Amino acid sequence: MGTKSHYSVRNSALEKPRNWELSEQAISCTQEAGINKQILFSDIQKIRLFYHPNNRYRLNNYCCKITTKSRENFEINSCTYNGFADFIDQAETYTPFVKELVQKAKAANPDCQLLTGHTPFTYYGNIFFVIVAVAFLFLLFSWVPAEYKNGFIIIKLIVIGYFGIYLAKSIKVNKPKQLDGTEIPGNVLPKLAKRETDNTSMGVQG
Numbered sequence: 001m002g003t004k005s006h007y008s009v010r011n012s013a014l015e016k017p018r019n020w021e022l023s024e025q026a027i028s029c030t031q032e033a034g035i036n037k038q039i040l041f042s043d044i045q046k047i048r049l050f051y052h053p054n055n056r057y058r059l060n061n062y063c064c065k066i067t068t069k070s071r072e073n074f075e076i077n078s079c080t081y082n083g084f085a086d087f088i089d090q091a092e093t094y095t096p097f098v099k100e101l102v103q104k105a106k107a108a109n110p111d112c113q114l115l116t117g118h119t120p121f122t123y124y125g126n127i128f129f130v131i132v133a134v135a136f137l138f139l140l141f142s143w144v145p146a147e148y149k150n151g152f153i154i155i156k157l158i159v160i161g162y163f164g165i166y167l168a169k170s171i172k173v174n175k176p177k178q179l180d181g182t183e184i185p186g187n188v189l190p191k192l193a194k195r196e197t198d199n200t201s202m203g204v205q206g
Contacts, residue, residue: 007097009090010081020076022100025108027066029074037074041108045069048115049098049188051173052077058087062190064098078190091190099184106182114181116188117174126174130167 010017016032028038045067052063061079078094079087105112117123173187 005097005100007076007090007093008080009077009094011077012081013084017080018076020097022097022104024104027101027104039066039068039072039074041105041112043068043070044105044109044112046113046115047102047105048117049184050117051169051188057085060089060190061087062094062188064094064101066101089190091192095189095192098189102182102184114179114184115177116179116185117176120176123170123174123176126170127167130170 005022007020008017009020018029018031021028021030025042026038026040028036030036048065048067050063050065052061053059058077058079061077063078064076066074066076076094076098078091079089082088102114106114118126179185
């Protein structure tokens with residue numbers, strides 16, 4: 001019997017951790033007092049990988065979305081809840097788990113679609129939303145009394161900078177694309193922490 005791969009993630013304080021497991025034929029999910037689900041690889045219609053910053057505490061979050069032939073959707077996030085305003089980046093376990101999932105799903109069902117980025121509707125909708133939000137901020141700050149403008153200029157630059165960084169990364173990473181093989185572009189997977197990368201490099205050199 002082969003070794004099974006595991007990945008555990010907790011999305012918020014309101015839910016228990018979800019424990020994902022890969023066998024030779026299926027991916028299963030178990031959760032204390034919650035869902036217990038097994039999905040055959042042959043029943044997976046598509047897998048979508050994208051950048052998914054849920055909130056300001058989870059800006060480096062990525063997501064693997066599984067869609068079955070029966071239109072059920074399951075999301076596996078790379079960041080896990082650890083406490084109030086505290087999310088842990090699990091890149092070192094999330095990335096190999098997702099890569100193995102893709103390999104097994106495509107082997108069992110060659111017609112399984114491997115997609116990266118958002119859907120076209122979501123992708124262009126997000127760009128439009130950010131542009132409208134920035135335009136609204138400019139309009140809002142233009143109504144601020146002259147004696148308060150200097151302080152609000154700093155706030156405006158911070159807010160616009162935040163939206164700008166998000167928009168730039170979202171445009172680059174989440175552009176809709178369908179892949180032909182099983183090779184996953186690095187930009188739709190979380191980066192390993194620099195400390196871990198440096199340690200790995202030192203180990204290889206030694």
